[in-house]
Amino acid sequence: MSEAPTDTAAAEGPARTDGGTVTASDAGGSGTALERLVELSKRESVVVIGSAIALLALPVLLIDVLGFVSTLLFGSTKLAGYEGLSALVLAFAIAVIGFDILLGYTELLSFGHAAFFGVAAYTAGIVSTQVSANPLVMVFIGIVVTAPLAVVIGFLSIRRSGVYFAVLTLTFGQMLYFYALGPGAWLTGGANGLTDLQADPLFGFALSDTLQDIYFDMTGSLLLDVPFARLSVEYLLLAAFTLAAIWLAYRIINSPYGLILSAIGENEQRVDFVGLDVFRYKLMAFVISAMFAGAGGALFAVHERIAGIYPGTLYWITSGDFVIMAVLGGTGSIAGPFLGALVFEYISNVVSSLSFVLFTGPLKGIFGEFTLNFGSIWRLVLGGVFVLVVAKFPDGIRGAISSAVEAADGRLTGSGGGGSAADSEVDVDPDPEPETDGGATERPASRDEETGGERR
Amino acid sequence: MTLLQTEGLTKRFGGLVAVDHVDLGIERGETRAIIGPNGAGKSTCINLITGLLEPTEGTVTFDSEDITHLEPYETVQRGMAKSFQTASIFPSMTVEENVKIAAFAAEHGSFQLNFLRDREKFPAVNAVVDEMLGAVQLSDSRDLEVGSLPYGDKRRLEIAIALAAEPELLLMDEPTAGMSPEETQSTVDLVEDLQEELGLTIVLVEHDMEIIFRVADRITVLNRGSVIAEGSPDEVQGDPQVQEAYLGGVEL
Numbered sequence A: 001m002s003e004a005p006t007d008t009a010a011a012e013g014p015a016r017t018d019g020g021t022v023t024a025s026d027a028g029g030s031g032t033a034l035e036r037l038v039e040l041s042k043r044e045s046v047v048v049i050g051s052a053i054a055l056l057a058l059p060v061l062l063i064d065v066l067g068f069v070s071t072l073l074f075g076s077t078k079l080a081g082y083e084g085l086s087a088l089v090l091a092f093a094i095a096v097i098g099f100d101i102l103l104g105y106t107e108l109l110s111f112g113h114a115a116f117f118g119v120a121a122y123t124a125g126i127v128s129t130q131v132s133a134n135p136l137v138m139v140f141i142g143i144v145v146t147a148p149l150a151v152v153i154g155f156l157s158i159r160r161s162g163v164y165f166a167v168l169t170l171t172f173g174q175m176l177y178f179y180a181l182g183p184g185a186w187l188t189g190g191a192n193g194l195t196d197l198q199a200d201p202l203f204g205f206a207l208s209d210t211l212q213d214i215y216f217d218m219t220g221s222l223l224l225d226v227p228f229a230r231l232s233v234e235y236l237l238l239a240a241f242t243l244a245a246i247w248l249a250y251r252i253i254n255s256p257y258g259l260i261l262s263a264i265g266e267n268e269q270r271v272d273f274v275g276l277d278v279f280r281y282k283l284m285a286f287v288i289s290a291m292f293a294g295a296g297g298a299l300f301a302v303h304e305r306i307a308g309i310y311p312g313t314l315y316w317i318t319s320g321d322f323v324i325m326a327v328l329g330g331t332g333s334i335a336g337p338f339l340g341a342l343v344f345e346y347i348s349n350v351v352s353s354l355s356f357v358l359f360t361g362p363l364k365g366i367f368g369e370f371t372l373n374f375g376s377i378w379r380l381v382l383g384g385v386f387v388l389v390v391a392k393f394p395d396g397i398r399g400a401i402s403s404a405v406e407a408a409d410g411r412l413t414g415s416g417g418g419g420s421a422a423d424s425e426v427d428v429d430p431d432p433e434p435e436t437d438g439g440a441t442e443r444p445a446s447r448d449e450e451t452g453g454e455r456r
Numbered sequence B: 001m002t003l004l005q006t007e008g009l010t011k012r013f014g015g016l017v018a019v020d021h022v023d024l025g026i027e028r029g030e031t032r033a034i035i036g037p038n039g040a041g042k043s044t045c046i047n048l049i050t051g052l053l054e055p056t057e058g059t060v061t062f063d064s065e066d067i068t069h070l071e072p073y074e075t076v077q078r079g080m081a082k083s084f085q086t087a088s089i090f091p092s093m094t095v096e097e098n099v100k101i102a103a104f105a106a107e108h109g110s111f112q113l114n115f116l117r118d119r120e121k122f123p124a125v126n127a128v129v130d131e132m133l134g135a136v137q138l139s140d141s142r143d144l145e146v147g148s149l150p151y152g153d154k155r156r157l158e159i160a161i162a163l164a165a166e167p168e169l170l171l172m173d174e175p176t177a178g179m180s181p182e183e184t185q186s187t188v189d190l191v192e193d194l195q196e197e198l199g200l201t202i203v204l205v206e207h208d209m210e211i212i213f214r215v216a217d218r219i220t221v222l223n224r225g226s227v228i229a230e231g232s233p234d235e236v237q238g239d240p241q242v243q244e245a246y247l248g249g250v251e252l
Helices: A003-016 A019-026 A030-040 A044-074 A083-105 A114-130 A135-157 A162-181 A211-219 A233-253 A256-266 A268-273 A278-303 A316-329 A335-349 A362-367 A375-392 A396-413 A418-428 A437-455 B042-050 B072-077 B095-108 B123-135 B151-164 B181-198 B209-215 B233-237 B240-245
Strands: A355-358 A370-373 B002-013 B016-027 B031-035 B057-062 B080-083 B169-173 B201-205 B218-223 B226-231
Touching: A030 A396, A044 A083, A044 A233, A083 A233, A083 A256, A083 A278, A083 A316, A083 A335, A114 A135, A114 A162, A114 A278, A114 A316, A135 A162, A135 A278, A162 A316, A233 A256, A233 A278, A256 A268, A256 A278, A256 B095, A268 A278, A268 B072, A316 A335, A316 A375, A316 A396, A335 A375, A335 A396, A370 A375, A375 A396, B002 B042, B002 B201, B016 B042, B016 B057, B016 B201, B016 B226, B031 B042, B031 B209, B042 B072, B042 B080, B042 B169, B042 B201, B072 B080, B072 B095, B080 B151, B095 B123, B095 B151, B123 B151, B123 B181, B151 B169, B151 B181, B181 B201, B181 B209, B201 B209, B218 B233, B218 B240, B226 B233, B226 B240
Parallel strands: B031 B201, B031 B218, B080 B169, B169 B201
Antiparallel strands: A355 A370, B002 B016, B002 B057, B218 B226
16 A cells, blocks of 8 residues: 555655655655555545545445445344435535535635525426426536526625625525515425426436446346446436536635635735735635535436425525535535535435334333334434534544544554654755665654654 | 825824824835824824725825725735734745735736636746745745744744735834844844845834834824824934924833
């Protein structure tokens, strides 16, 4: 495992810092190997390929892995996800990844992003019956419609900051909700929802077809019964959009915008006083995040084409859910919002259907049989999870995971801060021959012992 | 040649006249100190010039252009930068990133649609960053998080951010406030060097008379919102009105 990072480090290192530092510290045990991995994970190609693999693995994790664990623990698959859950997670993940560009970087708390999610969902639905049932056209128009809406709402809301901004966005969202519920019922179906959505096959394949179906239609024989054969065209469509969203978010975060938006979040007045138009940058962040929400909403409509679109997609609770997902997963990153959407939707769809029979055996005689049903209290469970995670880890689930990885790494090397201590030592003592393998592997080994000794 | 000119600049907060018909003319290349007792209107005056506050009356002209009603980012884009009294920086970012934000503004203007371009791939921006970090001697600290810097370094970074905007006029609001004697000394040296190297025009709001007499070409004295004296350090020092205003305050 340490081979690949070492090679890339030697190749890439000198451009960024002096070659001696990177090569030497890389060979210095798993503490620095972890740092190399973290460094590697920030690269564009790694992010895109890694995300693609994760997206293909998600349904397998939710259905097969969780199903296996659940069977071990309870003798049934009741903890496992189901086919549609992964797609639902992705629709929300796209929205929250964009939402976090606004919340996590620019530090603008919008309580009205359901407006963009919902409007795009309704738009995609209406497009499917009135214009084109091509899923790509539905999603495209859904996204495009959110941009001018976001310019208007953003223009009117961004002039105010903090609570006033949050309440203004909330108000605009609620206005659209009540319009969809009442006066706009001719367009939206009101409380009955928009239910007659259409969706044409994509490139000749029905959305509900799985890879297994497609293979069978083409060859007349079955694929091996591997979990990936169960991936549907619909899921692959959402996964492709999610990958695009992750890539776009990555590009934005690593562009001048990433720096400028974070700077606005930290010290708005200073950004004004270096000569940058804070209002326009905030508006851009708002519009970008709204278009992500629009993509999520339009894909949500594709996913919910049979169940239909209801005014709830525009309701303020949906906006609040975006906030919860972003903070639960960890703001200021791409992985955080994704993890937040995953855990949120898992609790809201799987945990909510759980029920446990309490007081079996002798206790049953005393208390009578009692079934604990999570259906009505899933938000209580979610709230508990949220409080536990966020109280302990301000960076959410992502922060919890990175702390766990660092702790495990520290236990493996025998000293938590060994890696960074070694690094700073190398910095003041540049290796004269950075490319020499022998020297590079020898020196850090002794250094690790030294630092270990100092710390204990 | 006059770089900055205010005419009848006035700011009223309700019944209080904070700045009262101030006519200020700053020549290109000079170092001007603005002094006065607490509450004399020095900071308000600077805030009116930079566009943070809207004047009640009067005009501000910079480089022959009326900038009275411009926003701060617009005045900065026209060549007027400000260093703040308390280091106004981005604490969770690195030294390099702090300066880079200002360099983007200087190189690309107030707004760009470059949100899909890698921010490391702007050589002109990186060059400005390197130059400014070198000017304030923070090149070795470029990868450090700013929140962890000593106070004097934060103030120097503050100056580097202001300089990265590539200004013609630098407004400095008490650049040595809260500094140790050594830090003060090195900051004063820095200001003098910058003046020479970059050909800056500097307007300095300062309390420390020693510094003022060392670096200022001319001094403007404000009291209760009005200019009560203006001239070379020697002229101002002998002015009876100035001594009156400072009676019991700072010894001149």
